[in-house]
Every structure is written in C-alpha cells, then in structure tokens.
Amino acid sequence: MSVGSFHKQSASTGLIMLQANARQVKGFEQFAGLLPKAILAAERRAINKTLRWLRTHIARAVGRQERIGIAAVRQRLRAYTAGSNGQGKLWFGLNPIEASRAGRVREARSGVSVAGRRYQGAFFRQVYGNKPDIWIRTASKHFNASDYPDSEIAKAGGASSGWIAENDSRFPLAKAKISLEEVRPHFESWTSKAHQRLLVVMEQELNFELHKLSRRNGNG
Structure with a gap:
C-alpha cells in the first residue's frame, strides 16, 4: 500500500x-x-x-x-x-457504443429511434456481424457524421470500424454510435x-x- x-x-x-x-x-x-x-x-x-x-x-x-x-x-x-x-x-x-444498445429500437418508414435519439433515413437490420444494428447509407441526404462517430470509409478488402461495404462498395453504410x-x-x-x-x-x-x-x- x-x-x-x-x-x-x-x-x-x-x-x-x-x-x-x-x-x-x-x-x-x-x-x-x-x-x-x-x-x-x-x-x-x-x-x-x-x-x-x-x-x-x-x-x-x-x-x-x-x-x-x-x-x-x-x-x-x-x-x-x-x-x-x-x-x-x-x-x-x-x-463509441452502438446506438442499438442504448435502449429499445423502434423503426418507422422515416427512420429509426432509440433512447430519445432519432436517426432519420436510417434502418435497423443485420448487415454485418451476428446481430442487427442501426445503419444509414452515407449517400443519404440525412447522413450526419456526428451521429456515426468512430467511422472510416471501408477499403476494398472489407469493413473498417463502423462502416461496411454492401454490394462491392457501391452502397457504403455507416453504423449509428454514441460517443462517450x-x-x-x-x-x-x-x-x-x-x-x-x-x-x-x-x-x-x-x-x-x-x-x-x-x-x-x-x-x-
């Protein structure tokens, strides 16, 4: 001591x-x-x-x-x-922690909400890994980088951090996360x-x- x-x-x-x-x-x-x-x-x-x-x-x-x-x-x-x-x-x-873990996820046609947060234009789906998460296409007009921290654009070899390349990188996605x-x-x-x-x-x-x-x- x-x-x-x-x-x-x-x-x-x-x-x-x-x-x-x-x-x-x-x-x-x-x-x-x-x-x-x-x-x-x-x-x-x-x-x-x-x-x-x-x-x-x-x-x-x-x-x-x-x-x-x-x-x-x-x-x-x-x-x-x-x-x-x-x-x-x-x-x-x-x-940053996945937003999908913050509380109960609710999905509507306009986007996804969880724990008082609203991710317009996002969707809740299992895209990468063994559980669903909140994703948005980076080309979406609703994409805001501050809602998707700790993300880097996927390289040709596959996903990096919160990003994943869907359909041979033609539709890059970002995962919603919460900064700590x-x-x-x-x-x-x-x-x-x-x-x-x-x-x-x-x-x-x-x-x-x-x-x-x-x-x-x-x-x-």
Missing part, C-alpha cells in the same frame, strides 16, 4: 486504480494489534466491495448522462484486483469519491477482523 488511488486515460479506455494509502491505513491505530493476514483480508474485501460500488455508480451516471441503458454501460466496465499490493482496477471502454467522450472529465471526481469510499469500507472491514480476533481470544 505505497500509493493512493489514481486514474489514467488513453484514446479508447479509462482506468481507475484503487489503493489505500499506507499513511492513511496506519492512522487506524486501534488495528495495530491485528495479524498481517487479517489486515490483508480486510483490505481485499474493502477493495472488492468498493469496486462493485464504483461500477454501479458509474454505470448509473453514464447511463443517465448519455441516455444509454445501464446494462449496456456495465458491459463496458471491468473490475478486477491486481497482484499482491492491494490494488483494485476498474477498466472502462470509451470507444463527454464522460472523460468525470474520471477525477469518480476516483476521489471511490477512494473516500474505500477508506470507509476499509475501516468497517478492519473492525470486523478486530471483532473476530477479540472473540477468538475470548474477549468478545
């Missing part, structure tokens, strides 16, 4: 690392008599509980902000512990809140270990 919690981001991912600061843990003077194994057990449970708490709250916040179903956001979040240094990690995929760029500024506040939560849960778990130790010694 040499450092506190922190976060870092890349072009496509965000990573929050939770770790109790050694100085802060030493501040729990009443736990000085605990065995090292008991302290490690308490720390491990505190990390796992805080990761679950953080995953739930981020999924709700992102789902609310971007109007995306919470279940779809949760699929972008991966929580795990790393090594023996008492560190927990929460990975968040920040690439607007959630990036929140990583610092999420990390801070999670670290404070970790310290609270850590104290609870240390109390639990202290109670077990007291009972084992016949003092409880």
